[in-house]
Amino acid sequence: MSESWSDRLFGGFRKTSERLSGNLGTLGSGATKLTEDQLDELEDALIMSDLGPRAAMRIRDAVAERRFERGADERAISEAVAAEIAEILRPVAKPLEVTAFPRPHVVLVIGVNGSGKTTTIAKLAHLFQEDDYSVMLAAGDTFRAAAIGQLKVWADRIGVPIVTGPEGGDPASVVFDGVKAATEKGSDALIVDTAGRLQNKRELMDELTKIRKVLGRLNPEAPHDVVLVLDATNGQNALQQIDVFKEVAGVTGLVMTKLDGTARGGVLVAAAEQYGLPIHAIGVGEKIDDLRPFDPDLVARVIAGVA
Secondary structure: OOOOHHHHHHHHHHHHHHHHHHHHHHHOOOOOOOOHHHHHHHHHHHHHOOOOHHHHHHHHHHHHOOOOOOOOOHHHHHHHHHHHHHHHHHHHEOOOOOOOOOOOEEEEEEOOOOOOHHHHHHHHHHHHHHOOOOEEEEEOOOOOHHHHHHHHHHHHHHOOOEEOOOOOOOHHHHHHHHHHHHHHHOOOEEEEEOOOOOOOHHHHHHHHHHHHHHHHHHOOOOOOEEEEEEEHHHOOHHHHHHHHHHHHHOOOEEEEEOOOOOOOOOHHHHHHHHHOOOEEEEEOOOOOOOEEEOOHHHHHHHHHOOO
8 A cells, every 4th residue: 555645744754753752752741831941952952853943942932831731741742842833834834826817827946956946846737737737847947958858858757848948048038938838828837947056146146037027028927936946955054045045036935855864854844934935835755746735734743743
């Protein structure tokens, strides 16, 4: 029998939850409230699990107010932590939706090379297909032949058309051709890959500005979403990427990949608390259906180890 999505999610977050629950296990007591020392230990455990100092302090303060009627054992503390994590995550849980009229709904996908950006584009396209939307891809990362080739392979695999240009060509031209083709074909959504180079922020900013100008000529509302793909294994470094890409690209939402096998999944909570950007989906594997819309309550429970 194949594993369910929640089973795979729990498996992916196991290292994170074990890391956190291992630290929480030392806090168990029969008291109805945690002491200041125990609360300090809780805060440290949350920070060590990559939830970040802001979220850790918020959760600490909330748990400090709780009265544990049956005594503060490990399970009760974990349940309390899960409830507070869910409070942080619920406001940012927002599936990526096709809403634009006229069509197509244009999604720019950005992120550093190696973040899983190209495969995430295919998986997002698959999610749209599951909702009966027609999708087209545009290979706007013209600086890497491998990126163009990989996106072509995925487009063939999931059965969607793709617009490409020559390696080293003008990304804005590819985007222009993509919007025209998607409009003529009547596609509901156009998902655009973009270069992931951060070595020269000015160059990347200029490139994205040019893409936006081209889009604006064809559809003043486009892009409708600018989605940043983050690699969970980067932990707190993922937050620095949000800072940079917010500045250069006007990020509107996040997708986090590679949550399987990392002990740093708590960075999702840190990102939610610090930036408040919508989290559209998370990835816990390599298969096409391993990217799913973000479920804040389920994720909160698996991070705290009580799923």
